[in-house]
Amino acid sequence: xxxxxxxxxxxxxxxxxxxxxxxxxxxxxxxxxxxxxxxxxxxxxxxxxxxxxxxxxxxxxxxxxxxxxxxxxxxxxxxxxxxxxxxxxxxxxxxxxxxxxxxxxxxxxxxxxxxxxxxxxxxxxxxxxxxxxxxxxxxxxxxxxxxxxxxxxxxxxxxxxxxxxxxxxxxxxxxxxxxxxxxxxxxxxxxxxxxxxxxxxxxxxxxxxxxxxxxxxxxxxxxxxxxxxxxxxxxxxxxxxxxxxxxxxxxxxxxxxxxxxxxxxxxxxxxxxxxxxxxxxxxxxxxxxxxxxxxxxxxxxxxxxxxxxxxxxxxxxxxxxxxxxxxxxxxxxxxxxxxxxxxxxxxxxxxxxxxxxxxxxxxxxxxxxxxxxxxxxxxxxxxxxxxxxxxxxxxxxxxxxxxxxxxxxxxxxxxxxxxxxxxxxxxxxxxxxxxxxxxxxxxxxxxxxxxxxxxxxxxxxxxxxxxxxxxxxxxxxxxxxxxxxxxxxxxxxxxxxxxxxxxxxxxx
Ligand code: BES
Ligand code: MN
Ligand code: ZN
Numbered sequence: 001x002x003x004x005x006x007x008x009x010x011x012x013x014x015x016x017x018x019x020x021x022x023x024x025x026x027x028x029x030x031x032x033x034x035x036x037x038x039x040x041x042x043x044x045x046x047x048x049x050x051x052x053x054x055x056x057x058x059x060x061x062x063x064x065x066x067x068x069x070x071x072x073x074x075x076x077x078x079x080x081x082x083x084x085x086x087x088x089x090x091x092x093x094x095x096x097x098x099x100x101x102x103x104x105x106x107x108x109x110x111x112x113x114x115x116x117x118x119x120x121x122x123x124x125x126x127x128x129x130x131x132x133x134x135x136x137x138x139x140x141x142x143x144x145x146x147x148x149x150x151x152x153x154x155x156x157x158x159x160x161x162x163x164x165x166x167x168x169x170x171x172x173x174x175x176x177x178x179x180x181x182x183x184x185x186x187x188x189x190x191x192x193x194x195x196x197x198x199x200x201x202x203x204x205x206x207x208x209x210x211x212x213x214x215x216x217x218x219x220x221x222x223x224x225x226x227x228x229x230x231x232x233x234x235x236x237x238x239x240x241x242x243x244x245x246x247x248x249x250x251x252x253x254x255x256x257x258x259x260x261x262x263x264x265x266x267x268x269x270x271x272x273x274x275x276x277x278x279x280x281x282x283x284x285x286x287x288x289x290x291x292x293x294x295x296x297x298x299x300x301x302x303x304x305x306x307x308x309x310x311x312x313x314x315x316x317x318x319x320x321x322x323x324x325x326x327x328x329x330x331x332x333x334x335x336x337x338x339x340x341x342x343x344x345x346x347x348x349x350x351x352x353x354x355x356x357x358x359x360x361x362x363x364x365x366x367x368x369x370x371x372x373x374x375x376x377x378x379x380x381x382x383x384x385x386x387x388x389x390x391x392x393x394x395x396x397x398x399x400x401x402x403x404x405x406x407x408x409x410x411x412x413x414x415x416x417x418x419x420x421x422x423x424x425x426x427x428x429x430x431x432x433x434x435x436x437x438x439x440x441x442x443x444x445x446x447x448x449x450x451x452x453x454x455x456x457x458x459x460x461x462x463x464x465x466x467x468x469x470x471x472x473x474x475x476x477x478x479x480x481x482x483x484x485x486x487x488x489x490x491x492x493x494x495x496x497x498x499x500x501x502x503x504x505x506x507x508x
Contacts, residue, residue, distance in 0.1 A: 008180075008183055008187075008211065008214040008215050008305060008309055009183045009186055009187045009190070009211070009305075017163075017164055017165070018140075018143075018144065018164075018165040018166070018167070018175065018179045019164070019165075019166050019167075019172075019175070020166070020167045020170050020171065020172040020174075020175035020176070021124075021166055021167070021168050021169075021170075022169060022170060022171055022172060023169070024124075024166075024168045024169065026046065026049065026050060026083075026124070026126050026168050026169070027049065027050065027053035027082065027083050027084065028084050029084055029085060029124050029166075029168060030084045030085065030122070031084075031085045031086070031122040031123060031124040031166070032085070032086050032087065032115075032120040032121055032122055032123060032162075033076075033085060033086065033087040033088070033089050033115050033120060033123045033124070034083070034085035034087070034088050034089070034123075034124040034125075034126060034168075035089045035091060035108065035111040035112075035115070035123065035124065035125045035126065035143075036050060036088065036089070036090055036091070036126045037090075037091055037093050037104070037107060037108075037126070037128060037139075038062075038067060038069040038090050038091065038092055038093065039069050039092075039093055039094065039095065039096045039099065040068060040069035040070055040071075040092065040093075040094050040095050040096075041069070041095060041096045042062060042069070043058060043059055043062060044096070045128045045129065045130055046126050046127075046128055046129070046169060050083070050088070050126070053082040053083055054080055054081055054082045054083060055081065055082060057077070057080070057081070058090070067090055067092075068092060069092040069093065069094065070092045070094065071092050071093060071094040071103065071106075071107070072091065072092060072093075072106060072107055072110045072480035072481075073091070073092035074089060074090070074091050074092075074110060074111060074114045075089070075090045076088065076089050076090075077090070085124065089111055089114065089115060091107045091108070091110060091111040092107070093107045099135075100135070100412075100414060101132075101134050101135045101137070101138035101139075101412060101413055101414055102138065102413060102414010102415065103414065104131070104135050104136075104138050104139035104142065105138040105139065105141055105142035105145075105413070105414055105481070105492070106142060106414070106479075106480055106481045107139070107142065107480075107481075108125060108139045108140070108142035108143040108146065108481075109142035109143070109145055109146035109480065109481025109482065110142075110146065110480035110481045111125070111143070111146070112142065112143045112144075112145070112146030112147045112162075112165075112481075113146040113147070113149070113159065113480070113481055113482070113483065115147075115162070116146070116147040116149070116159040116160055116161065116162065117158065117159060118160065119160040120160070120162050120163070121162070121163045121164060122162065122163065122164045122166060123162040123164070123165055123166070124166045124167075124168050125139070125140075125143050125165070125166070125167050125168065125170075126168045126169060127139070127167055127168060127169050127170035129169060133171075133174050134412065134413075136167075136170055136171075136174045136175075136178060137174055137177050137178040137181060138178065138181070138413055138414065138492070139178065140167055140170070140174070140175050140177075140178025140179055140181075140182060141178045141179070141181040141182035141185060141492065142182065142481060143165055143167075143178075143182065144165070144178070144179050144181075144182025144183060144185075144186060145182045145185045145186050145189070145481070145488065146481050146482070147159060147160070147161040147162060148161070148186050148189060148190065149482075149483035149484075149485075150193055150483050150484060150485045152190065152193055152194065153195070158483070159483070177310060180306050180309045180310050181306055181310075181491075181492060181495055183305075183306065183309070184302035184303055184305055184306030184488070184491045184492075184495060185302060185488035185491045185492060186302075186488065187211065187298070187301065187302045187305060187488075187491075188295070188298040188299050188301065188302035188486065188488040188489075188491050189298075189482075189485070189486040189487065189488045190486070191204070191207060191294065191297075191298040191301070191302075191486070192291070192292050192294065192295050192298050192473065192474065192485065192486025192487075192488075193291075193485045193486045194291070195291060196273055196274035196290075196291040196324070199273055199291070199294070200244040200273045200274070200322075200324055201239075201244055201245060201246050201247040201271070201273055201322035201323060201324065202244065202245060202247060204247070204249070204271060204273060204294065204297065204320070204322050205221045205247045205249050205322060207301075208221075208249045208251065208301055208320070209221065211301060211305050212251055212305075214305075215305050215308040215309050216308060217251045217252065217253050217304065217305070217308055218251065218252040218253075219249065219250070219251050219252075220249070220250040220251075220252075221247055221248075221249050222247060222248040222249070222250070223245065223247060224236075224245045224246065226248075227246060227247075227248060230341060230365070231339075231341045232248065232341050232361040232365070233338050233339050233340065233341070233361075234338045234339075234340040234341065234346060234357045234358065234360045234361045235248070235321055235323060235357070235358045235360075235361040235362065237332040237336065237338040237348070237357065238272075238278070238323050238325055238332060238351075238354045238357050238358050239323040239324070240328070240330045240331055240332055241278050241279075241324075241325065241326040241327050241328040241330065241331025241332065241351075242323070242324035242325070242326035242328060243326075243328065244273070244323075244324045246321075246322055246323040246324075247322040248319065248320065248321055248322065248361075248362060248365065249318075249319070249320050249322065250317060250318070250319050250365070251301070251304050251317065251318040251319075252315075252316075252317050253304055253307060253308045253315065253316040253317070253318075254315055255307075255311065255312055255313040255314045255315060255316075255502070256311055256313055257313050258313055258314065258315055262313070262314060262315055263314055263315065263372045263373075263501050263502065264314075264315035264316070264317070264369075264370075264371040264372050265314060265315070265316045265317075265371060265372065265373055265375070265497070265498055265501055266316075266317050266318075266319065266366045266369065266371035266373070266374040266375070267299075267300040267303055267304060267316060267317070267318040267319070267375055267376075267377070267494060268296075268300065268318075268319050268320070268321075268359065268362050268363060268366055268374060268375070268376035268377070269294075269296035269297030269298070269299060269300035269301070269318070269319070269320040269321070269376065269377050269378070270293065270294070270295075270296035270297060270320075270321065270355045270358060270359055270376070270377070270378035270379060270380065271294040271296065271297030271298075271320040271321050271322040271323070271358075272290075272293035272294055272323055272324070272325050272354060272355060272358065272379075273291070273293070273294045273322060273323070273324050274290055274291055274293065274324050274325065274326070275287070275290040275293040275325045275352070275354065275355075276290065276325055276326050276327055277325065277351065277352035278325050278326065278327055278331055278332065278351030278352060278354060279327055279331055279332075279333060279334065279351045280334065280350045280351045280352040280353075281327060281352075282352060289474055289476065292379060292473055292474040292486065293325075293355070293379050294320075294322070294379075295377070295379050295469055295473035295474065295486065295489065296320075296376065296377035296378040296379060296467075296469060296473075296490075297320035297321070297322065298486070298488075299377045299469070299473075299488070299489060299490040299491050299494065300318040300319070300320055300377060300494070301318060301320065302488060302491040303318070303490070303491050303494035303495055303498070304316050304318040306491070306495050307494075307495055307498045310495070310499075312495075312498050312499055312502050313502050314498050314501060314502040315371075316498060317366065317369055317371065319362050319365060319366045320362070321358040321359060321361065321362035323354075323358055325351070325352075325354045331351070332348060332351060333348065333351070334348055334349060334350065334351065335347070335348065336348045337434060337435045338357065340357075340360045340361055340364065340458070341360075341361045341364040341365065342360070342364045342457075342458055344360070344436045344437065344457060344458070345432075345435035345436045345437075346360065346432075346435060346436070346437055346438065346439055346454075347432040347433075347434055347435035347437070347438040347439070348438075348439055349438045349439055349440045350439065350440045353439045353440045353451070355378050355379070355380045355451075356380065356439060356451050356454045356455055357439055359376060359378060359455055359458070360454070360455070360457075360458045361458075362376075363376065363455060363458040363459050363464075364458050367458070367459055367460050367462055370462070371462060372462075372463065372501075373399070373402045373462065373463040373464065373465070373501070374459055374462055374463070374464040374465075375406065375464070375465045375466075375467065375494065375497070376455065376464070376465075376466050376467065377467045377469055377489075377490050377494075378466070378467070378468060378469065378470075379468075379469055379470045379473050379474075380448070380451050380452075380466075380468045380469075380470055381447050381448045381451045381468055381470055382447070382470060383444065383446070383447025383448040383451070384420075384447075384448035384468040384470045384471060385470050385471040386447075387420065387448055388418055388471060389471055390471045390472065390475075390476075391416055391471060391472055392416040392417065392418050392471060392472065393410075393415070393416065393417045393418070393467050393468060393469045393471065393472050393489065393490065394417075394418060394419075394420045394448050394452075394467070394468040395407065395417045395418065395419045395420070395465055395466065395467050395468075396419070396420055396422050396448075396449070396452035396455075396456075396465070396466040396468070397419070397422065397463075397464065397465045397466070398422065398456055398459065398461075398463065398464050399463035399464065399465075401463070402463045402464075402465060403419065403465050405497060405500055405501065405504065406465050406467075406493065406497050407419065408500070409493050409496035409497040409499075409500055410490075410493040410496070410497075412496060413492040413493055413496050414492075415472075415489065415490065415492060415493045416472070417467070417493070420448060420449055420452070421449065422449065422452060422453065422456065426441075426446065426449050426450060426453050427453055429441040429442045429446070429450050429453070430450055430453055430454055437454060437457065439454065441453075448468055451468070452466045452468070467490055469489045469490055472487060472489040472490075473486065473487060473489045474486060474487065475487050
């Protein structure tokens with residue numbers, strides 16, 4: 001049985017589709033390539049059958065050390081005897097005790113990335129019946145995500161999506177869910193990879209409208225005039241240095257069977273489509289990757305789109321603040337005092353600390369909607385990368401119970417997060433001599449925390465988690481599953497968070 005699933009990010013130029021064959025015989029499966037997963041402890045599960053069909057070849061290669069099962073090692077056997085596929089790709093997933101969902105996401109991503117180096121009609125992935133549904137979902141997500149690279153503007157593509165992706169010995173519903181999760185990641189990655197002259201506040205809002213149409217989300221787009229009426233003077237101050245007009249986009253999803261008592265999650269994203277630093281200008285080197293400064297907004301959009309396509313029974317609102325931080329003659333200046341929508345006055349000490357100024361207003365807009373909790377994602381501080389490196393997001397909260405849910409959700413899908421403190425003594429670091437607060441701390445130390453402290457002032461007392469994705473949002477080196485560029489950081493965690501909140505009672 002084969003069925004086509006909703007690929008809501010699919011454009012006309014992409015024709016890939018995904019299906020599940022729950023009871024297919026992998027040895028007789030005709031495909032350009034068949035992907036199988038190998039543990040470093042040796043052959044097990046579905047590999048036993050494959051090995052038998054090949055007359056014990058895999059076992060022999062493993063014993064000779066040609067196959068190791070080391071994580072993300074990809075070994076291809078061409079025209080394998082006894083199998084109907086043209087190529088068997090064996091991807092390593094490491095020790096069986098450490099095969100969590102994130103490893104399977106990376107492994108099938110690595111296999112998909114490798115195989116997408118050439119056009120292929122049909123690629124099969126062989127599931128292991130002992131995997132949990134969650135593991136299988138993430139493995140499928142990786143197989144969808146991994147075929148997309150940084151080819152948007154290349155005349156000769158380095159990667160081509162498969163015409164057909166087929167998951168063998170996997171339940172249809174799980175494959176469908178995994179593919180929807182993969183589409184969300186792919187969407188976020190594509191937006192991050194778009195050059196800033198093509199993706200700016202207005203065009204980001206148009207992309208959001210297109211996606212909202214495909215998955216059936218209600219969408220509000222606030223233009224300059226509306227932002228002025230709403231007194232979003234902080235966001236507008238940042239936008240003033242650019243010829244591109246700012247936007248706030250709000251998307252609403254109401255899950256099936258939800259009522260007014262159902263939990264309502266707000267996802268907020270920093271959408272600085274390019275961060276030059278403003279008058280506190282960045283160096284050329286520091287500016288190069290700053291098209292990625294809308295990755296938080298991309299994560300919020302990717303996540304709500306997938307949550308809607310998955311029909312998770314929960315309310316979600318996604319709100320993104322879209323601006324370009326530039327140096328035009330009307331740019332906001334050091335020493336300026338801006339009055340945020342909440343009435344709080346902010347003295348500007350550094351125009352490069354613009355993300356928190358934008359989010360001050362977006363968080364206030366969202367707080368008006370009285371959600372049960374707010375999560376924001378932002379490429380907020382270089383200081384967070386100094387603290388945690390490139391691959392780990394910093395998380396900050398005013399509510400430990402919700403933060404624990406997010407932490408567990410992230411861990412379960414293999415995204416790395418680490419909580420940083422929000423102790424009271426940091427509050428005074430953003431006090432200003434002339435306004436309520438200033439937009440930087442005293443000096444650079446603890447910079448990720450002082451940034452979070454500013455945001456905290458705008459969420460009133462609503463349970464809130466801030467995720468600083470300055471490190472993980474953008475890969476400047478390739479990794480097994482990704483060519484480089486946007487990673488779709490936090491999309492999978494946010495989807496998993498929504499799932500868990502939908503089925504959980506929290507003591508507040
Ligand atoms: N968008 C940057 C943070 C960033 C840096 C993201 C590197 C991804 C990679 C943010 O707007 C910024 O410039 N932050 C300043 C704050 C400082 C002026 C207090 C920083 O981290 O240097
Ligand atoms: Mn900046
Ligand atoms: Zn920024």
